Amino acid sequence: MKKVLLIAIAALLLIAVSLPVAFASNNADNKQAPNASFQKNYLAQKLTDAQKADLYKISQQMLNLQKQMIQKYVDFGVITQDQANLIITKMTDNYNKMKEKGLVPGPGMGRMKGFGRGGLKCPLQQNATQ
Incomplete structure (x- = not known):
């Protein structure tokens, strides 16, 4: 009886975990954040x-500023x-690359809707934690 109960519980857990994955929406209609090709092909034109x-x-x-x-x-x-020189060099390089590629400054707040880099750490954060 215990084996049957364990098998039934395992089957229910397997179904409960796999159903959301099976029915996840994978439509082409999903809106995605604009990327560099969007800027180059749409905004810049x-x-x-x-x-x-x-x-x-x-x-x-x-x-x-x-x-x-x-x-x-x-x-x-x-x-x-x-550290300041490193940051300024990176910012200047990014600006120059934007101009070279014909991109224009985007309308958004950057990654993660303005709330940071999505878990990636910058060199300053790594130094601060050490």
């Missing part, structure tokens, strides 16, 4: 060169100058 230049100008101003903020963190002793 809808803009004139003058509009793109305006966006690049604003993006450059944002980059300069971010650099100033990072320098303030160095002044306050939160990070070292080497």
